[in-house]
Amino acid sequence: MNLLTVSDISVQESGIPILQNISFSQQEGQKIAISGETGSGKSTLLQTIAGLVQPDSGTVYLHDSLVEGPHDKLVPGHPEIAYLSQQFELPQFLRVEQVLQYSNSLTEEEAARLYEICHIQHLAKRKTNQLSGGERQRIALARLLSSWPSLLLLDEPFSNLDMGHKSTLKAVIRDISEELGITLILISHDPLDTLSWADEILVMQQGKLIQQGTPLHIYQQPVNAYAASLFGKYNLIPAEDAALFGLQNDSGKQLLLRPETIRLSPSGTIAGIVTDIHFFGSYYELAVQVGEVKLLIKSIQPDYAIGDKVFVEVGDVWWV
Numbered sequence: 673m674n675l676l677t678v679s680d681i682s683v684q685e686s687g688i689p690i691l692q693n694i695s696f697s698q699q700e701g702q703k704i705a706i707s708g709e710t711g712s713g714k715s716t717l718l719q720t721i722a723g724l725v726q727p728d729s730g731t732v733y734l735h736d737s738l739v740e741g742p743h744d745k746l747v748p749g750h751p752e753i754a755y756l757s758q759q760f761e762l763p764q765f766l767r768v769e770q771v772l773q774y775s776n777s778l779t780e781e782e783a784a785r786l787y788e789i790c791h792i793q794h795l796a797k798r799k800t801n802q803l804s805g806g807e808r809q810r811i812a813l814a815r816l817l818s819s820w821p822s823l824l825l826l827d828e829p830f831s832n833l834d835m836g837h838k839s840t841l842k843a844v845i846r847d848i849s850e851e852l853g854i855t856l857i858l859i860s861h862d863p864l865d866t867l868s869w870a871d872e873i874l875v876m877q878q879g880k881l882i883q884q885g886t887p888l889h890i891y892q893q894p895v896n897a898y899a900a901s902l903f904g905k906y907n908l909i910p911a912e913d914a915a916l917f918g919l920q921n922d923s924g925k926q927l928l929l930r931p932e933t934i935r936l937s938p939s940g941t942i943a944g945i946v947t948d949i950h951f952f953g954s955y956y957e958l959a960v961q962v963g964e965v966k967l968l969i970k971s972i973q974p975d976y977a978i979g980d981k982v983f984v985e986v987g988d989v990w991w992v
């Protein structure tokens with residue numbers, strides 16, 4: 673049985689469609705990431721799932737219980753669904769331990785476990801105005817977790833965090849899922865946050881769910897150039913130029929090549945000239961002109977210079 677079933681959700685604001693006919697389901701423990709450009713409807717979707725936004729049509733079920741929207745319920749929200757907004761708030765000038773008044777609902781042992789999982793043990797005596805953004809966020813998270821939700825919805829949790837706080841939060845999110853057994857949906861703009869974490873990715877564009885699949889599937893076989901762009905750089909080559917690479921597609925679709933699927937070699941049949949090189953620490957990005965086409969290629973070899981003649985071989989190809 674599904675933990676979450678979202679069926680044909682549509683939301684409008686002042687006659688403008690914000691979400692259009694969104695359907696998907698989630699199993700217990702399945703990690704879902706939502707990706708999409710700014711304004712594509714990601715937050716509205718999470719808020720609708722949490723019962724904070726009223727859908728104009730469609731339903732959200734947690735197990736077999738209907739999640740009611742704010743028009744049907746005096747206090748919006750569902751007791752088993754926790755939503756961490758991008759604009760979460762904490763009471764000012766209180767000690768962290770006062771904010772996290774678990775005593776009524778949690779045993780001391782349970783509270784200590786939550787402190788540990790959220791990496792906030794050392795902050796108990798600190799006042800809320802003496803915390804960094806990342807620390808405040810983990811306290812807000814601990815507060816939400818104290819009700820032991822079945823489903824936790826995280827809206828852009830990594831935005832505005834430096835590397836240190838980001839990696840702490842990643843460990844917290846892993847433990848929430850593995851140790852507390854809470855199912856998660858997470859929104860992130862950064863492919864590095866989603867590709868390595870999610871079991872399934874939902875891609876949103878202009879209020880529609882345009883693709884759904886494993887990270888590998890979405891990365892290698894994006895449904896369009898927009899979906900490709902959300903997960904990394906790519907080359908998009910017009911159908912008529914694909915023959916340069918010995919490839920052909922009669923449907924008129926464009927050839928999509930990820931930069932790391934193109935190999936450079938000193939000999940071969942497809943010749944090009946290196947026109948630009950950028951160093952990115954663990955790899956180089958090269959621009960290589962092949963006929964009319966400028967290819968972006970990722971290479972770990974430091975052996976190339978601008979003006980070099982090279983040969984290219986293409987690996988995995990995809991047509992969009």
Ligand SMILES: Nc1ncnc2c1ncn2[C@@H]1O[C@H](COP(=O)(O)OP(=O)(O)OP(=O)(O)O)[C@@H](O)[C@H]1O
Nearest residue numbers: 685686690708709710711712713714715716717876
């Ligand atoms: N209450 C509202 N009234 C009017 N328009 C709204 C309302 N809430 C959201 N919108 C609009 O709906 C669209 C989707 O917004 P939403 O915040 O869900 O997108 P998002 O993908 O989460 O964006 P971001 O990544 O910037 O957070 C945007 O164009 C936004 O301006």
